[in-house]
Amino acid sequence: MENVYIAPVGSPEIESGYxxxxxxxxxxxGPMSQAHTGSETRIDGTGMLATPGLVNTHHHLYQWASQGLAQDATLFEWLVSLYQVWAAMDAEVVHGAxxxxxxxxxxxxCTLSSDHHYVFPKGRGDLFAAExxxxxxxxxxxxxxxxxxxRGQSQGGLPPDVVVEGLDEILDATAEAIDTYHDPSFSSKLRVAVAPCSPFSVSAELMTQAASLARSKGVxxxxxxxxxxDEDEHCVEQFGLRPTDYMEKLGWLGPDVWFAHTVHLSDSDIDKFAATGTGSAHCPSSNGRLGAGIARVSEMLRRGANVGLGVDGNASSELTPMAGEMRQAMLFQRARYGPTALTARQALEMATLGGARNLGRQNELGTLEVGKLADIALWRVDGAFTSAVTDPVCALVFGPQLPLARLLVGGDTIVENDELKTVSQDAVGRSGADAHRRLMRLAQEQGFTAAKEVHQ
Structure with missing residues (x-):
């Protein structure tokens, strides 16, 4: 590609480059003045901004099928309502969602997404394989x-017993998932992580054994x-420790760990994250939707802790685009800490290199530089209205999402001119709607909370 404005992340921007x-x-x-002509396929990037592909470091894809429910609930209220619906999901729902x-x-x-799937009702097919x-x-x-x-309700946890698994069952299934799917190669398109859900739904024994399993497998x-x-209070009541201290006790701080949300961290917590290389996935839209609060992202970055971005499940972040989380993150920080709290370029770095670091792929992804994988987003900045913003990175982060001219994963085109090229865009859109209808029907048939009951 040529004649494109390049924001490589971590190195100087190139106004007209290749x-x-x-x-x-x-x-x-480099700059166009150093470009070498050849016979290769050429993409004219005039009027475009090239950035690294965005990296989503926290998601729950199955939740696409349960958007719009429990609209005015806190996290714990939302979970209690929706566990009853999610208990009915099957592999067909998960695949469509x-x-x-x-x-x-x-x-x-987005060129790389993580996903945290933690609900495995029995007899519903291979949900992990479906996604x-x-x-x-x-x-x-x-x-x-x-x-x-x-750790279900009968053991003092939050989820109903019908959606929890036994310890040995979990460890065996997790080991099998790693052995079957994890590809550690440089250009891998599929890696697996180990992810017990949360301190209020998981036993200390599972947390420690899961950590041992992950480290023995190198994931x-x-x-x-x-x-x-609420989680803070729960941890103090149940374990006598605040969440970060509890994780530290269980051996869950380190450069191979990243946590979702981390909204309520003390100065000491942030320093521990920075000192141990522990990462965070900041999910501003979800945190706002559930009224959870605003994470201390600018302070985390200032103290040297790594932060990436996450869309989170669409049931708590309806129809949120990955690009939009850059804007949300920047505006939330500025609303709380002032206009210099987070810059557009810091937000872009969180969405790219910060995410790659969370997933352990900073040597392969997250910046545009020689030797890294060709995961590239090309954004149009020359539209009739957007061209009034002369700083392309400002246009990308400060405004609504720019038109996506092309999305490359390993040099292959996944999106062109805002249209999916590898699958039928209409078909995958319909699959999400079909998954929603199927999940609501299954929930009603199985006697779980009906959709009309959780709209409140």
Whole structure:
């Protein structure tokens, strides 16, 4: 590609430059004055901004099928309502929801998405395989985390017993998922993480054994942490420790760990994250939707902690595009801490390199430089209205999502001119709506809370 404004992240921007791709990687990059002409396929980037592909570091794809429910609930109220619906999901629901969710992410510039799937009702098919199949069809990189819950209401946990699993069952299934799907190679499109759900739905024994399993297999660890003040109170009441201290006690701080949300961190917590290399996935839209609070992102970055961005499940972040989370993150920080709290370029870095670091792929992804994979988003900045903003990065982050001219994953086109190219856009959109209708019907048939009861 040539004649394009390049925001490489981590190195100086190039006002008019070129990127040469060989195979699935970036072979050369620089200003047009240094470009070499050749016979290769050429993409004219005039009027476009090139950034690294965006990296989504926290999601629950199955939740595409339960959007719009429990609209005015706190996190714990929302969970109690929706566990009853999610208990009815099957592999068909998950595949349809994942197809729509991943397609929507790609259309918003996302080339790599994680997913945290932790609800496994018995006898409902292979839910983990269903979302992996959807990602393969689309062609983006995928980092699913095999989640779990073993602490139901009868043991003092939040989820109903019908959606929790036994400890040995969880460890066996997680090990099998890693052995079956995890690909550690440099250009991998599929890696697996280990992800017990949260301190209020998981036993200490599962947390410690999950960490041992992940480290023996060489994969990463993920869970929710410090999302709400309710969780703070729960941890103190149940364990005698605040969430970060509890995780530290269980061996869950380190460079192979990233947590979702981390809204309610103390100065000491942030310093521990920075000192241990523990990462965070900031999910501003979801945190706002559930009234959870505003994470101390600017302070975390200032103190040296890594922060990436996450859309979170669409049931708490309806129709949220990945590109939109850059804007939300920046505006939330400025609303709380002032106009210099987070810049447009810091927001872009969180959405790219910060996310790659969370997933352990900073040597392969997250910046545009020679030797890294050709995961690139090309945004149109020359529209009739957007061209009034002369700083392309400002246009991308400050405004609503720009038109996506092209999305490349390993040099392959996934999106062109705001249309999915590897799958039928209309078909994956319909699959998400079909998944919603199927889930609501299954929930009613099985006697779980009907959709009309959780709209309140």
């Amino acid at each position: 990127i040469r791709i060989e195979g699935d990687g970036i072979a050369d990059i 994942a197809s729509a969710g991943l397609g929507y992410l790609a259309l918003s510039g 992996i199949e959807a990602a393969r069809d689309l062609g983006i990189r995928f980092h699913p985390a095999r989640g779990s819950m073993d 990463r660890l993920h869970t929710h942490l410090a999302e709400t003040l």
